[in-house]
Amino acid sequence: MKIKNGFELRDVCGENVIIAHGVENIDFTKVITLNESAAFIWKQVEGKDFTEEEVVKLLLDEYEVEESQAQADVKKLLASWQEAGLVE
Numbered sequence: 001m002k003i004k005n006g007f008e009l010r011d012v013c014g015e016n017v018i019i020a021h022g023v024e025n026i027d028f029t030k031v032i033t034l035n036e037s038a039a040f041i042w043k044q045v046e047g048k049d050f051t052e053e054e055v056v057k058l059l060l061d062e063y064e065v066e067e068s069q070a071q072a073d074v075k076k077l078l079a080s081w082q083e084a085g086l087v088e
Contacts, residue, residue, distance in 0.1 A: 001049065001051065001052075002045075002048065002050070002087060002088055003042070003045065003046055003081075003086060003087055004085070004086060004088050006020055006021045007019070007021070007086055008021065009039060009042045009043065009046070015033050016034040016038070016039035017031060017032065017033050017034075018033075018034065018042075018086065037059065037062075037063060037073075040058075041055055041074075045058075052074055052078060055074045055077075056070045056074045059073065
């Protein structure tokens, strides 16, 4: 999995917001914001190929969270990124 080209994480008025670059990525019907842990993950995997397991390990290394909770959270996060067209 990899974040598609044309998307960038920006801090907008204290919010972590995904900004689209290029006509093919622009969809003005929704704004994508990320919480602190999702923004952390984005920054760690941006520009790299990654797997769900690697993202779980990132969470476990950075936050005090049970592995089962990290797995559930990562599965949900990556599914939402796929649904929004952010990853390929």
